[in-house]
Amino acid sequence: MDSGNIAWLLTSASLVLLMTPGLAFFYGGMSRGKSVLNMMMMSFGAIAVGAVAWVLVGNSISVGESIGGLFGDPSTDFLLQSSFVSGDGEALIATGFGATFAIITVALISGSVADRMKFSAWMVFAFVWVILVYSPVSHWVWGGGILSDGGPIFSEDWFPQDFAGGTVVHINAGVAGLVLALLLGVRKGFGKVPMRPHNLPFVMLGAALLWFGWFGFNAGSAFAADDSAAAAWVNTTTAAAAAILGWLLTEKIRDGKATSLGAASGVVAGLVAITPAAVAVDPWGALLIGAFAGVFSALAVGLKFKFGYDDSLDVVGVHLVAGLWGTVAIGLFGTTTFGAWDGLLLGGGLGGLWAQIVAALVTIVYAAIATLIIGLAIKYTIGLRVSEEVEISGIDLAEHGETAYEEAK
Amino acid sequence: MDSGNIAWLLTSASLVLLMTPGLAFFYGGMSRGKSVLNMMMMSFGAIAVGAVAWVLVGNSISVGESIGGLFGDPSTDFLLQSSFVSGDGEALIATGFGATFAIITVALISGSVADRMKFSAWMVFAFVWVILVYSPVSHWVWGGGILSDGGPIFSEDWFPQDFAGGTVVHINAGVAGLVLALLLGVRKGFGKVPMRPHNLPFVMLGAALLWFGWFGFNAGSAFAADDSAAAAWVNTTTAAAAAILGWLLTEKIRDGKATSLGAASGVVAGLVAITPAAVAVDPWGALLIGAFAGVFSALAVGLKFKFGYDDSLDVVGVHLVAGLWGTVAIGLFGTTTFGAWDGLLLGGGLGGLWAQIVAALVTIVYAAIATLIIGLAIKYTIGLRVSEEVEISGIDLAEHGETAYEEAK
Amino acid sequence: MDSGNIAWLLTSASLVLLMTPGLAFFYGGMSRGKSVLNMMMMSFGAIAVGAVAWVLVGNSISVGESIGGLFGDPSTDFLLQSSFVSGDGEALIATGFGATFAIITVALISGSVADRMKFSAWMVFAFVWVILVYSPVSHWVWGGGILSDGGPIFSEDWFPQDFAGGTVVHINAGVAGLVLALLLGVRKGFGKVPMRPHNLPFVMLGAALLWFGWFGFNAGSAFAADDSAAAAWVNTTTAAAAAILGWLLTEKIRDGKATSLGAASGVVAGLVAITPAAVAVDPWGALLIGAFAGVFSALAVGLKFKFGYDDSLDVVGVHLVAGLWGTVAIGLFGTTTFGAWDGLLLGGGLGGLWAQIVAALVTIVYAAIATLIIGLAIKYTIGLRVSEEVEISGIDLAEHGETAYEEAK
Amino acid sequence: MKLVTAIIQPHRTDEVRAALEAAGVKGVTVSEAAGYGRQKGHTEVYRGAEYTVDLVPKARMEVLVDDADAASVTEAIVSAAQTGKIGDGKVWTVSVDDVARVRTGEHGSDAL
Amino acid sequence: MKLVTAIIQPHRTDEVRAALEAAGVKGVTVSEAAGYGRQKGHTEVYRGAEYTVDLVPKARMEVLVDDADAASVTEAIVSAAQTGKIGDGKVWTVSVDDVARVRTGEHGSDAL
């Protein structure tokens, strides 16, 4: 037991837990005033069911004894009994740290279903998705499963690097968001009515809390207060700052104005992209990954209008696109200072790039199919979507019996 | 000196300090738009006078040389002179950690006096209450006083467990809130006019900051970055998540709708209940303590309308009720993995349950009498309550010369 | 490598990064509803260009090989290449910690230019100012430059103490704010129209996040989780609490009412004043420094109306005045418990006071001249100020194409 | 029919609504406004500076009534809203050509 | 000229605006209001307590029209805003002495 490592893991887990309320503000501010509470409740609901699902079986499925590299035995650590009784602080706080990852990942999905998903359907979806999608995928990548370095697909030299969750978290959630958005259909007025953010300072607050929490997410993924953690911290900040600039410049050139929504989204895009690469690249790599993440996502958020899927708050445009870019970029800029192998541009050849692409594809395919099945099952039992009347008059009042703001009187 | 422990205590003390502004938002969002600033000023005022009172004599009264097990000698560490000159980092930051506990405890009380207490009366009350109520009670429980394991009331085997403040913080503040609410009387329109929260996102923000800070509160109460701290972290998250579900299900069944105010209140109820029990129970105990805390508090917040006391923002329904539940529940679910003795359901017998109940009762009686005396003294000198005209037109403008929001122009 | 120290530095750097979004709310809440986004974008923009400038050359200029005590060689650690390749965690996270200081310092300046500065001009200004003003001054004081104890001006016994940035951060930013405000001129309606804060809860939120982050700022400046860090934590809290009381009492006596804006500003004034002195004084010194910082700044914020400079959000009244007071107060209250020499009131003589005053003056002169040159260069190239029409109809819409809040519908 | 519009102190809204109900009025529309009249010129001190604040928040209430009730409704509002202090507000009456109830499409007095 | 004022359910605003455009109306002014009429007396449960909520949010729309169009515009609004439920609102018409367009200073019908 190293008290410094435990101190940093306690701090990191606390920081990552804070990310989900941060997301509630990031998404809640972006939504309309009549659906902000529902948006926030999807995040708070994700915390509630995510934590309970994780404590019950999620942690076991993720890091328990592997069954064919596909998932951990759910009985290994049911209700964290074995972790707890062992009394080992580092193992215990690691289960807590894991819970916060499961929570934020499923919460991210809620951005694509704004204004129109039944709250009960969301709660069921989140609980099931953590168990059937998040936990197994995290087992593949971090629990010694099929996408790990010891796994069946990859060689000793070339295997996927995903330091803090490019595949497990962002590609996974991005694909799930796309599938749910397609299942739910577009909102009334989509592409015609502006649906502007009702409270941009809340979006900024959300972005700030996300960034702050992301230090726990990325630097905490070193599972120690060591050199790697420090490197992850520096790269994280560099990439996020560069992504703000990338996004704002893209807007300035295209639309003539740099928006605050762009700055907040740029923060998130940069953080997403550097997540898998946090220790795999040097600061110049982080600078490029961040800057291009800002540019790519700024361009990608417009696609939904072209293709007609209502990814309301840009889960696809930000998390899927920047998650893919960051995952693939390790294949280009990877270096062995703190990373596992050199990328293409550092003379390492194509092996890394290939491993990264394969890991991304496997995640995409599984997330799409599994989310589709869960979504369809809910659609044909309790139903996914609220009535049109509820959508127009506001989901907050209909589903939660509340409006966000009362007049001062 | 262990740098890991100091790192965690520095972090924990910072986290707990943040809880009081978090409370300002939790309470401020719940209040009406014309009294949100006053509500927040009671928290910020508590920080100011609480810290000064603690640095002057509170810390000495709490952990100074015991005078008959009742309180520490106030001169022991006046102005922290001896702690500071000793130059011992762990002792020094522990005094800071203690200050943040005194601050949040007195700030909690302000929820019961919303919209109608003179700001000057509040500032005097907070200063005196920290010195005469919080500091002695914390001496009894944590400073080797009458409610400690070495104290006069309890045996070597059976003594009260209060890891992070079920009695000292929540029962204490809950009782004080009830007494002050009774002294002040009900607000104009109480029970007739809705008085709905004016800004529910602020309530969510407050709950999020409280939860985040509570990691310092509970896991920091291990006073080290060790196995106990990790156990406290995991139990804290488990209980809070379960309490959200408990509260929301209660609402869904009773009123047909799960509210965001319920989710936010559920977070707090769960955290309150697990506070004394953070290391005394296993995760399944935490799950049950949390879930029932949500149910009990969701039912209890309606009582004020039945009995006619205007506990405006539910200090009694949440802190007193969940604080009592958590304190007593150790007597049921307590286990020796990290705790001191086994509870009733683990075959430990009734000894623990008895110790918990006695500690709760002693705290209730003292808090009630001492708060009553302080409150009456203020009532008959500078007065407790603002005029009816101020209450109707808004306490923010009358007491602070401000309104919270200005039109955009 | 000490994992406890790295854990605390990782935490501290994260905390200080959070201060700038905190500032965005502190300033944004104070501004009018039509310019809150621009206000916040100046902070987020400062994060973006500040981090990039620091990673590129700022860190080298600050702590690189000294060129005549004036600045570090910018090539020493270009793009953090040498820090990164060395792989030393403590050095690496120290560069990140440094970045967060550069960011917040330049962001502080934005308070004096509210409602009227071109966003492009701000971005250029911030980038250049970090490189040409912040980085060299931090080299003088903390990088072994001319204001360090080994420097050419001071003796072995008497040299300036600036633990966390009284000169480098607050006096520096305060003077720069004054110069920019003079260059830009007053806003339409200055001194006649109220221009009250549009959202005081946001101001409180900002103050809370600033305080929370300031623990990283002050206690993190020990660069270790040790006794000094603990002392800095305790003094920081004591001074901030005392400053709230100082400010509120001043208001109560002068205007009859204690305002929430006063409480929030008092927090910041107290934190500013204790920044240089965090370990140089004992708690009683911290109490006095804080209390007087509150009084002095409460009086100073009215000066702009007398002298006619539009320091819109009181960068001068709070940061320059309290920064000067804290810097000079070490000369009075300094003690060697954790500090370097005894101040005048502890029998140390005038040497310390003299060193503090000289350091402050050098900083003032350089910051004024360098900021003036940068400001003039921008004024006569891309221009500093938006048109009057934009100022009246709102800078948010004109410069960012957004309004902060949309009606609920 | 007549439309009676009242600009009153916001904290008198409840009293005025009660008075209207007592007077048998069946509906009211309320909105926010700000204004000045004799109340103009009030100065306040904030953060060490003195300002003239001229727009004071008010509540606007609108009541559609039959011609015969206009005078008594005006009196009811005036007496309920009165505090005797400057800024108490104004009540004015305008003739209405036609009123329609949206729910049923009825017109005239039946629509009130 | 006439001023037609409508108090309607907020979620019918888009439909009413479309109906007005179809009716050839060239401009509209919209604002927020709250009100009660027959809708009064609806109770709700919140946090374990029961309340009577009497002011329900409404949208106010004002349209200046020529005398000849007042009736048809009223009908257009009524049919677009109608849901048949209590709380659908009211539409009333008032005679206007004069209208001026600020941009040009024109008066009368030309200013519409």
Added chain:
Amino acid sequence: MKLVTAIIQPHRTDEVRAALEAAGVKGVTVSEAAGYGRQKGHTEVYRGAEYTVDLVPKARMEVLVDDADAASVTEAIVSAAQTGKIGDGKVWTVSVDDVARVRTGEHGSDAL
């Protein structure tokens, strides 16, 4: 007496208030509104998508005046609010049957 209502650009409020004071008007009521007229159809780009924004924020000002002053007050408002751009707004006048001052209960011109 007359009620003069003006819908103007929000950033002209101060100028209009100054003009009203210069014209000897003793009180004004101000509120928020939004509207469209000729200004309709303006498109904007946000987050990569193009939208038609039709409701533009406006300020509403209401002034009660004696019959004789209605025309001059209208002109004062028009000239103070004019920028010459589309969206400048409208000013209209309605006859008022009665005005009461709440504070004193006075009626008619004395109540202005």
